[in-house]
Amino acid sequence: MRKNIIYLLVGIFFGIVMYKSEAASWFRIFEMFQFQSFHMYGVIGSALILGILGTQYIKRKQMKDVAGNTIKIADKEKSISRYLFGGIIFGLGWALAGACPGPMFVLLGAGYLPILVVILGALLGTWLYGLLKDKLPH
Amino acid sequence: MEWILAPWPWYVGGPLIALTMFTLLYVGKSFGVSSNFRTMCSICGAGKTCDFFCFDWKSQSWNLWVLLGAVIGGYIASHYLAVQQVPEINLDTVATLQRHGFESAGQAYAPTELYGDGAFSDVKTVLLLLGGGMLIGFGSRYAGGCTSGHAISGLSNLQLPSLLATIGFFIGGLLMVHLIFPLLF
Numbered sequence: 001m002r003k004n005i006i007y008l009l010v011g012i013f014f015g016i017v018m019y020k021s022e023a024a025s026w027f028r029i030f031e032m033f034q035f036q037s038f039h040m041y042g043v044i045g046s047a048l049i050l051g052i053l054g055t056q057y058i059k060r061k062q063m064k065d066v067a068g069n070t071i072k073i074a075d076k077e078k079s080i081s082r083y084l085f086g087g088i089i090f091g092l093g094w095a096l097a098g099a100c101p102g103p104m105f106v107l108l109g110a111g112y113l114p115i116l117v118v119i120l121g122a123l124l125g126t127w128l129y130g131l132l133k134d135k136l137p138h
Numbered sequence: 139m140e141w142i143l144a145p146w147p148w149y150v151g152g153p154l155i156a157l158t159m160f161t162l163l164y165v166g167k168s169f170g171v172s173s174n175f176r177t178m179c180s181i182c183g184a185g186k187t188c189d190f191f192c193f194d195w196k197s198q199s200w201n202l203w204v205l206l207g208a209v210i211g212g213y214i215a216s217h218y219l220a221v222q223q224v225p226e227i228n229l230d231t232v233a234t235l236q237r238h239g240f241e242s243a244g245q246a247y248a249p250t251e252l253y254g255d256g257a258f259s260d261v262k263t264v265l266l267l268l269g270g271g272m273l274i275g276f277g278s279r280y281a282g283g284c285t286s287g288h289a290i291s292g293l294s295n296l297q298l299p300s301l302l303a304t305i306g307f308f309i310g311g312l313l314m315v316h317l318i319f320p321l322l323f
Contacts, residue, residue: 004203006165011207012214014158019215020142021151022225026248030235033308033315036228042148043155044289050156051294058163065166073168076282076292076299083299086281087288087306093273094307095314096266096322098248100285101171101278104271105205109212112248114257117264121271123182126175128272129279130190136280 015106024106026098033095081137093125142219145226159291167200170287172278174198174205216247223247238323266322273310281306 018024023043032040057063058071065071076083094100097118099107104122107115129136146154159169176191177198184191216223227244235243242250250256257263278284281303283292289307292300 003165004200007167007200007203008207008210010158010161010165011204011209012211013161013207014155014204015208015211016215016219017146017151017154017158017211018208019212020146020219020223021148021154022145022223022247023151023155024212025225026252027225027227027231027235027243027246029311030315031227031231033311034228034231034234036231039148043152044285046149046152047155047159047290048152048293050153051159051290052296054156054160055294056296058160065164067166069166071163071166073163073291073295075295076297079299080302083281083288083302084306086277086279087303088277088310088313089273089306090277090281090284090303091307091310091312092314092318093270093275093277093310094285095311096318097270097274098252101175101274102208102284102286105171105208106212106215107248107253109209109214110216110247111213112253114253114263114267117257117267118271118274121268121273122172122175122275122278123178123271124268125272125275125277126172126279127179127184127187127191127275129276130176130179130184130188133188133190 014102015109018103018106019110024099024103024110029095029098079138085137097121143221145220145223155290156294159286159294162204168287169291170201170283171205171208172275172284172287174201175275176279177202238319240323277310 021043022028028040031037062070104115104119162169177195180191180195224247232244240249240251252263288300288303
């Protein structure tokens, strides 16, 4: 239970960051795909630069987590088609709904109830993927 | 306090997203939101329809707590840490959006045309939101992750698959905004 409260707090922090940095704004996503502002590129880019530096440091130093286990970050499975096709399908939805999965829930908390339709759609889409998985190129 | 209430610039938001990822790594987890949809499908009984949803979802319940936190975070930020925050988007973007019929561009956090109170009573809006969600759900599982899992976590770990996925995200987004939007709006 105590651990769950930590996860909850991480989520609260993440939600506040997403809202305040406007990564949860449909308009910012549209603007990004119009290449008319540096804002979203700055958000993602600075997260990424720090992410790369920190992750490489964690791996080189074989740093341990809070429980004393060495932090292991699993490699992604090798493939081209699933990442490219899946990525393009995701991108189409990301630009239309103007929210990726995290911000969907941030917007729900902010009171934009129609986002529930998007969340329902995402659940249906995930289910559909499960049903069709073996028929798709991976 | 004033800086908290003001919109946070990219150089604050980005590093704090990285901090979120590192905090999860430190507590022995990983940063990735979209896998929660699979967990929720399993909880709803999707395991009866195909094997993909037959897995120990309880091992993923920690991520649902993160998700619940994100909802609470959105509530706190919008109610207590902002005074009617409206993203100051580029005026050219505003003009483009107004041509597409988005009158709320530059005046709201989310477009009232899609996320306003009238959304539920407009069939087209409901279908667009549902369709957008389905593409996101399907695509993120197909690609094995979304913006958090690939564009942040995966690229931070220098994974080529994540680079491919992120390139895909942008191809899809550009197609939607530049080619499909004029047909939809």
